[in-house]
Amino acid sequence: MIRQVARQRYLIDFTLASMMRRKVKNVVLFGVYFLIVFVLASVMLFGSAIRREAALLLANAPEVTVQKLVMGRHDMISGEHLEALSAIRGVRRAEGRLWGYLFDRGNGANYTMMVPPASDTTHAVGPGEAIVGSGIDRVKTIGRNEYLFLIAPSGRFFKFTVKERLPEGSGLVAADLVLISEADYRALFDLPDGVYTDLALSIRNEKEVATILGKAAKAVPNSRFVTRSSIARTYESIFTWREGVLLALLGAAILSFAILAFDKASGLSAEERREIGILKAVGWETSDVLTSKFWEGALISLGAFLIGLIAAYAHVFFFQAGLLEPVLKGWAVLYPDFRLTPHIDPLQVTTLAFFTIVPYTAATIIPIWRAAITDPDTVMR
Amino acid sequence: MIELQDVTKVYNEGRQNAFAAIRGVGITVGNDLTAVFKGPSGSGKTTLLTLIGCLARPTSGRVTLNGETISGLPEKFLTEIRRKTFGFVFQRFNLIRGLSARENVMLPAYPLGLDHAALTRRADELLDHLGLGSKGGLSVEHLSGGEAQRVAIARALVNDPEYVIADEPTANLDTKLTAQFLDIVRTLRAEGKTVIMTSHDPRIWQADIVDRVITLEDGLLTADERGAHAA
Ligand SMILES: Nc1ncnc2c1ncn2[C@@H]1O[C@H](COP(=O)(O)OP(=O)(O)OP(=O)(O)O)[C@@H](O)[C@H]1O
Numbered sequence: 001m002i003r004q005v006a007r008q009r010y011l012i013d014f015t016l017a018s019m020m021r022r023k024v025k026n027v028v029l030f031g032v033y034f035l036i037v038f039v040l041a042s043v044m045l046f047g048s049a050i051r052r053e054a055a056l057l058l059a060n061a062p063e064v065t066v067q068k069l070v071m072g073r074h075d076m077i078s079g080e081h082l083e084a085l086s087a088i089r090g091v092r093r094a095e096g097r098l099w100g101y102l103f104d105r106g107n108g109a110n111y112t113m114m115v116p117p118a119s120d121t122t123h124a125v126g127p128g129e130a131i132v133g134s135g136i137d138r139v140k141t142i143g144r145n146e147y148l149f150l151i152a153p154s155g156r157f158f159k160f161t162v163k164e165r166l167p168e169g170s171g172l173v174a175a176d177l178v179l180i181s182e183a184d185y186r187a188l189f190d191l192p193d194g195v196y197t198d199l200a201l202s203i204r205n206e207k208e209v210a211t212i213l214g215k216a217a218k219a220v221p222n223s224r225f226v227t228r229s230s231i232a233r234t235y236e237s238i239f240t241w242r243e244g245v246l247l248a249l250l251g252a253a254i255l256s257f258a259i260l261a262f263d264k265a266s267g268l269s270a271e272e273r274r275e276i277g278i279l280k281a282v283g284w285e286t287s288d289v290l291t292s293k294f295w296e297g298a299l300i301s302l303g304a305f306l307i308g309l310i311a312a313y314a315h316v317f318f319f320q321a322g323l324l325e326p327v328l329k330g331w332a333v334l335y336p337d338f339r340l341t342p343h344i345d346p347l348q349v350t351t352l353a354f355f356t357i358v359p360y361t362a363a364t365i366i367p368i369w370r371a372a373i374t375d376p377d378t379v380m381r
Numbered sequence: 382m383i384e385l386q387d388v389t390k391v392y393n394e395g396r397q398n399a400f401a402a403i404r405g406v407g408i409t410v411g412n413d414l415t416a417v418f419k420g421p422s423g424s425g426k427t428t429l430l431t432l433i434g435c436l437a438r439p440t441s442g443r444v445t446l447n448g449e450t451i452s453g454l455p456e457k458f459l460t461e462i463r464r465k466t467f468g469f470v471f472q473r474f475n476l477i478r479g480l481s482a483r484e485n486v487m488l489p490a491y492p493l494g495l496d497h498a499a500l501t502r503r504a505d506e507l508l509d510h511l512g513l514g515s516k517g518g519l520s521v522e523h524l525s526g527g528e529a530q531r532v533a534i535a536r537a538l539v540n541d542p543e544y545v546i547a548d549e550p551t552a553n554l555d556t557k558l559t560a561q562f563l564d565i566v567r568t569l570r571a572e573g574k575t576v577i578m579t580s581h582d583p584r585i586w587q588a589d590i591v592d593r594v595i596t597l598e599d600g601l602l603t604a605d606e607r608g609a610h611a612a
């Protein structure tokens with residue numbers, strides 16, 4: 001047992017020494033490897049984090065949203081339709097929603113302003129109170145209380161007592177969320193009573209959506225109905241399309257890398273071949289040679305993989321995927337400012353590891369194995 | 382004791398460029414003596430050494446070591462036999478560049494997983510013994526030809542083999558270094574090791590420590606004479 005450990009130590013020492021001898025080649029290889037893992041992992045982490053956010057978001061979204069259209073554009077909708085809508089068979093509840101964005105000139109941030117629905121009793125807010133997301137850094141502590149000061153579009157100042165802060169990690173929309181009472185909302189945006197941003201229907205049975213939409217269209221003319229499943233589809237298609245473009249580009253990059261690796265590996269240099277012959281001739285077993293080369297491959301591929309993954313994690317979750325922005329930005333129109341919640345999908349990481357480490361290791365090991373099982377007499381020449 | 386029975390070696394067997402380098406050789410190399418193979422270039426000396434040292438398998442015939450047939454054994458056993466029984470000094474020394482002299486000497490012992498300090502000590506002793514005590518830490522590409530050869534000899538001895546096999550050991554050496562090499566062989570011989578060499582060099586086959594001189598021509602043994610020592 002101790003011998004086996006000592007033997008591995010010798011083999012690793014030898015491996016490190018022989019990697020040092022081919023420093024430039026190994027550094028280049030490591031760099032290329034790192035870059036590929038970094039970009040791939042960035043796209044993957046970003047994609048899965050966004051999907052997760054979208055799923056969280058959709059879980060809380062109403063089955064059907066009714067929007068008023070005026071000249072083809074979304075406008076405030078009157079609450080007078082609520083009665084007719086809730087009378088439709090299969091509709092459990094119809095509620096008016098108030099939400100919108102407030103641009104904070106002070107620090108250039110965009111807040112999502114919202115009135116919690118009457119059905120949400122855990123987030124009830126009274127007049128002059130606010131519940132804020134973890135990303136709101138405008139909050140000032142004065143005395144024992146925390147206050148949030150906002151400037152309305154009209155230029156008026158508003159002061160809210162912060163009743164509660166939403167916990168970190170509750171999703172990207174929650175980060176910049178400000179919940180206030182209906183009266184405050186109407187005052188802030190100068191809204192008359194009885195109008196809403198949109199109307200939300202909650203439905204007893206998802207299968208009845210089509211029938212209900214038909215009846216609702218008669219009850220509320222000049223309106224648009226957005227279903228939860230259509231939002232989900234839109235999200236999906238945006239992310240998948242963009243990811244697809246990126247992954248196709250990366251596929252090409254990976255392929256060239258694989259070719260490079262294979263070329264390097266199958267064409268063992270005369271020097272490497274001679275070295276294997278020497279090791280065999282002085283009494284190394286085929287397995288010793290392979291183990292040493294395995295350590296070499298593992299150090300490069302595993303090292304580059306781990307560092308690439310960590311760098312990608314930092315890139316996506318601490319630096320908002322800045323380098324991917326030009327390609328993946330489109331979706332940000334949906335939510336102006338965001339901070340992704342750190343999250344890792346073990347299955348994806350395993351897949352990535354499999355597709356980067358295994359081909360490389362195989363590509364290096366196989367030719368070495370072929371060289372190592374042949375008789376070592378060539379070193380005599 | 383190594384015995385070759387009617388051994389042949391055909392390179393590229395079954396192909397257009399097949400070449401029979403050894404064409405039926407029977408020979409016994411006993412323990413405790415120094416033997417030299419001579420013969421013209423291309424006569425098969427190196428090939429024969431690879432067969433004796435288990436670096437290659439014969440195409441036909443049989444190789445036995447102390448009465449046991451080893452020519453048909455799987456690679457794993459051959460490796461073990463090579464490691465325990467033979468030490469090789471190659472014509473071009475075949476040291477591994479980038480490693481120090483000491484590390485090159487230690488290399489054959491790595492698979493044994495010996496204690497690091499003990500192995501280092503053993504390597505240093507061997508180097509010291511061969512007059513390279515101060516060069517252990519030096520990378521081998523900075524060594525002179527004679528120094529490199531002595532590192533190669535130290536490497537051949539690190540696992541304390543019964544047989545030392547040397548192919549053209551003095552091909553690159555001047556008269557002084559050749560004499561020095563013969564001194565080393567004398568010491569090995571005195572320690573009871575069998576030294577088997579090939580050489581073009583009359584200074585080797587005429588040396589006073591050589592027990593036996595075997596001539597090879599065209600893959601066949603043509604003469605087997607007693608050396609100066611035996612005479
Ligand atoms: N791998 C090989 N493939 C084909 N032919 C080979 C191979 N190795 C050696 N030979 C041939 O076998 C013959 C014997 O070669 P070997 O190296 O044993 O000769 P040698 O007596 O050691 O010669 P030298 O004195 O020049 O070292 C030569 O004609 C050589 O060309």
Ligand SMILES: [Mg+2]
Pocket residue numbers: 426427428548
């Ligand atoms: Mg030769």
